[in-house]
Amino acid sequence: MTATQSLLAVLLTPLLSAALIAFFFRRMGKVASAISVLAAACIFVFSLFAIREARNETVAFSWNWLHFGDYSVSIGFLFDGVAATMLTMVGLVGFLIHVFSLGYMANDQGRARFFGGLSIFMFSMLGIVLADNLIMIFIFWELVGFSSYMLIGHYLDTDEAAAASKKAFIVNRVGDLGFLIGIVYAYWHFGTTNLSEMHGIVAANSQWVSGSIAALLMCGFIGKSAQFPLHVWLPDAMAGPTPVSALIHAATMVAAGVYFLIRIDFLFPVEVLQLIAWLGTSVAVYAGFCAYGQNDIKKILAYSTLSQLGYMSAAFGLGYPGIALFHLITHAFFKALLFLAAGSVIHGCHHEQDIFKMGGLLKKMPITAITFLIGTLALCGVYGFAGFYSKDAILIAAGLGNTPVFVLLTLGAFLTAGYMGRLFWVAFLGQPKSDSASHAHESPLNILVPLIVLAVLSLGGGWIGFWPEQLGAIIKDNLDHLHHMEGYAGMHKTVLVAGSTAWIVGLVLSLLFYGAGAKEDRLEQKAAPIYGFLKARLWFDEIYGYYVAKIQQRLAIFLSFIDIFVIKGIFVRGSAGLVGLVGICSRSLHDGNIHSYVYWFLAGLLALWAAASGIL
Amino acid sequence: MTVGLNAFILVAALLFAIGLFGVILRKNTLVIYMSLELMLNAVNLALVAFSRYNGTMDGNLFVFFIITVAAAEVALGLAIIVALFRLRQTVMVDQLTSLSR
Amino acid sequence: MRTTNSRTMIDLLFYIFAAITLISALLMVVSPNAVNAAMCMIVAFVSTAALFVLLEAYFLAILQVLVYAGAVMVLFLFIIMLLDVDKDTSHILKDKLTLGASIMGFALLIILICAAFAGDSSLPEPTLLPVSENPVGDGIGIPFTSSAKSFGYSLFTKYMLPFQVTGFLLLAAMIGVIVVSKKHEESSN
Numbered sequence: 001m002t003a004t005q006s007l008l009a010v011l012l013t014p015l016l017s018a019a020l021i022a023f024f025f026r027r028m029g030k031v032a033s034a035i036s037v038l039a040a041a042c043i044f045v046f047s048l049f050a051i052r053e054a055r056n057e058t059v060a061f062s063w064n065w066l067h068f069g070d071y072s073v074s075i076g077f078l079f080d081g082v083a084a085t086m087l088t089m090v091g092l093v094g095f096l097i098h099v100f101s102l103g104y105m106a107n108d109q110g111r112a113r114f115f116g117g118l119s120i121f122m123f124s125m126l127g128i129v130l131a132d133n134l135i136m137i138f139i140f141w142e143l144v145g146f147s148s149y150m151l152i153g154h155y156l157d158t159d160e161a162a163a164a165s166k167k168a169f170i171v172n173r174v175g176d177l178g179f180l181i182g183i184v185y186a187y188w189h190f191g192t193t194n195l196s197e198m199h200g201i202v203a204a205n206s207q208w209v210s211g212s213i214a215a216l217l218m219c220g221f222i223g224k225s226a227q228f229p230l231h232v233w234l235p236d237a238m239a240g241p242t243p244v245s246a247l248i249h250a251a252t253m254v255a256a257g258v259y260f261l262i263r264i265d266f267l268f269p270v271e272v273l274q275l276i277a278w279l280g281t282s283v284a285v286y287a288g289f290c291a292y293g294q295n296d297i298k299k300i301l302a303y304s305t306l307s308q309l310g311y312m313s314a315a316f317g318l319g320y321p322g323i324a325l326f327h328l329i330t331h332a333f334f335k336a337l338l339f340l341a342a343g344s345v346i347h348g349c350h351h352e353q354d355i356f357k358m359g360g361l362l363k364k365m366p367i368t369a370i371t372f373l374i375g376t377l378a379l380c381g382v383y384g385f386a387g388f389y390s391k392d393a394i395l396i397a398a399g400l401g402n403t404p405v406f407v408l409l410t411l412g413a414f415l416t417a418g419y420m421g422r423l424f425w426v427a428f429l430g431q432p433k434s435d436s437a438s439h440a441h442e443s444p445l446n447i448l449v450p451l452i453v454l455a456v457l458s459l460g461g462g463w464i465g466f467w468p469e470q471l472g473a474i475i476k477d478n479l480d481h482l483h484h485m486e487g488y489a490g491m492h493k494t495v496l497v498a499g500s501t502a503w504i505v506g507l508v509l510s511l512l513f514y515g516a517g518a519k520e521d522r523l524e525q526k527a528a529p530i531y532g533f534l535k536a537r538l539w540f541d542e543i544y545g546y547y548v549a550k551i552q553q554r555l556a557i558f559l560s561f562i563d564i565f566v567i568k569g570i571f572v573r574g575s576a577g578l579v580g581l582v583g584i585c586s587r588s589l590h591d592g593n594i595h596s597y598v599y600w601f602l603a604g605l606l607a608l609w610a611a612a613s614g615i616l
Numbered sequence: 617m618t619v620g621l622n623a624f625i626l627v628a629a630l631l632f633a634i635g636l637f638g639v640i641l642r643k644n645t646l647v648i649y650m651s652l653e654l655m656l657n658a659v660n661l662a663l664v665a666f667s668r669y670n671g672t673m674d675g676n677l678f679v680f681f682i683i684t685v686a687a688a689e690v691a692l693g694l695a696i697i698v699a700l701f702r703l704r705q706t707v708m709v710d711q712l713t714s715l716s717r
Numbered sequence: 718m719r720t721t722n723s724r725t726m727i728d729l730l731f732y733i734f735a736a737i738t739l740i741s742a743l744l745m746v747v748s749p750n751a752v753n754a755a756m757c758m759i760v761a762f763v764s765t766a767a768l769f770v771l772l773e774a775y776f777l778a779i780l781q782v783l784v785y786a787g788a789v790m791v792l793f794l795f796i797i798m799l800l801d802v803d804k805d806t807s808h809i810l811k812d813k814l815t816l817g818a819s820i821m822g823f824a825l826l827i828i829l830i831c832a833a834f835a836g837d838s839s840l841p842e843p844t845l846l847p848v849s850e851n852p853v854g855d856g857i858g859i860p861f862t863s864s865a866k867s868f869g870y871s872l873f874t875k876y877m878l879p880f881q882v883t884g885f886l887l888l889a890a891m892i893g894v895i896v897v898s899k900k901h902e903e904s905s906n
Binding site: 618619623624626627629630631633634635637638640641642644646647649650651653654657660661664665667668670671672673674676677679680681683684685686687688689690691692694695696697698699701707 | 727728731735738739742743745746751754755758761762765768769772773774776777780781784785788789792793796797799800802819822823826827830831859860861862867868871872875876879883886887889890891893894897898
């Protein structure tokens, strides 16, 4: 089948799966899970077909969907190297997580709903990956937001899941407002929303680049990829099941923001890029500090995701979209691995999530522990693992371009090693500290196999020389460019030394300070104010809560007052009342009295006479 | 004769006014109907006077038709009044007010 | 014919018959008894016929007496006696407001009419044309004659259509009367 047909199959298979589950198999968990996993496998296979058929050229396909006068919305594919790379990653990681969910959600009552949600999510995500115009991206963007809402709120009976899903959706919507305004502005400015056409316009004449369009479109990225100031939803989103956290909030959806930026990188002038770099760096450091105040294993990993997203946007802001993509892909591998391993731990410890209640898991769940360790080392950027190559490239780019950013990012690397070390030493070493930990057992095979596959990818995923030639062209380009920059050799050595120092010192210090298998957080014990400050996460949630409750609610009440009294009361009811009044007046003419009829008749006759003779 | 057109028209107008006031002020349906016939009669008189002083026959012929139609209308109207009386046992207009609240 | 005497005679006749017409009409309108009202109506119709004679419309005068006074009013009397209505005592004198309004209105009307037809700024009078002998005319209007022959001529040439339609009208009226006054045997309608 041709590339276009394969791409269509890639896009429509998860939609079909979701539709089948929604209409027919909502009560049958086993069948629904089988359908969904099969769909995920088909997606991966079809995407491989598509890559093979595309033969390293860009495939573009477009179909006019809606016409509004001389403006039309089209659905189309722009399948170039970037899309191919992202598609492979999404397909592979998605399939592994589907398999993991078979084991993890085996006892859940709402299994069918969960797999339906996963299928809809795959459909929406693939839509974003393959889309060729801004409107289509926006449609699938919103669909992804909806899938996230549905999946975060999977545990229907808990309040915090419902609150978290609402928070995620609302915060995303705030960003999407800027996104939508940006799309309208872009259409007005360029006359088209098609990515290739816009690229052509900008390439021909760089005067067309507009900072405000870039800044507005960036708002969508800020919401979706949890940058400042809309980062507050991501930690709360951990209320969803672990596979959801792995798939959506680590590997793919939050990366969709970065992917979107890479797609439209031709639109960005230097000032906006600087802004993005600083936003990314600040959230990288901020999240690194916040992770020390968390005890829940998933929340620590969530802050780690925030931090790494900051690295990706810093890379993009420094002018290297390919390196951002590289870090996106390697991060997908090791973060998905970390989340899935955490899921295995939670599953094995019977849903215990506090790290200070676990312990000694290395002996009880060896495979999980070893894969978790591999993921941790990849995240810290240990030499040879996947994370090293991408993080290294980012640090070099920062060092060559912007020294304050470089210093902060290195600090971030140190912090990362610190909190990940804290997690690993406390949770996996020492003695079990609670009943559920002491009864922990290794997870079944359908949980372990994805972990092993992802561990292999976390090990070797960074060896870009081994990647197939159709994938990662832009990455190789950017790395080459970096290599040929002035001062590369010196900076390379500096970064190697600084990076290695960071992770070694971080891991060792955390072991010494927190102790293997500790019962409580030593920082909390010894320096409670600092711990409290870190736990407060700069009071973002409190500030937002205050703003919504006091300021926005008052405005909303005032507007609703206007709506009820002025619009509904005066205009709608008033006009209806006026009509009613006319009716009442005319009804008073019909009183059944012949004489009054005669009087009115005469009156009408006189009026007619006066009008005819010109008096009236 | 020296009586001019104006005199005839005056008489016709007064007859019309009397008929109008009969329609407005009486409560018996039959008397109202008779006052209506009086108004028609006044119009007849005016038409004949105009016809005579104009020197044409058309007015007279119009009166001919008016008389015919009035006769037919009276027959039908009285039939309706009889039917109404059969239903309501009254012909007083102030008691035939079922259309009001 | 005689000049001054006949002219004066005709004028006198006009005044007499006009007075009779108006007075009987007034009596008809104010009398509480319906039968009395009908009788006064008959008098009014007959004196109107007399006025028609004064206007040399002899055919119409006879028609008026035969149809109006003879058929229509008899029908009225018939129905009045059939329905056996009570005295209508609650008329104009009861309601003060209606009384006042009606008197004022009546007065206004009379003033208007008199201002139009009598006094200095009254409407101009046309002269009396002689009666022609030949009923068949040329041009637009049929010349005024006092014979019934012109009626026949007009009805069958110029006014043919209204004549036929009137025939149908009478048929419709007849059928209508029969239908309306039929007693309905079924209980619910």
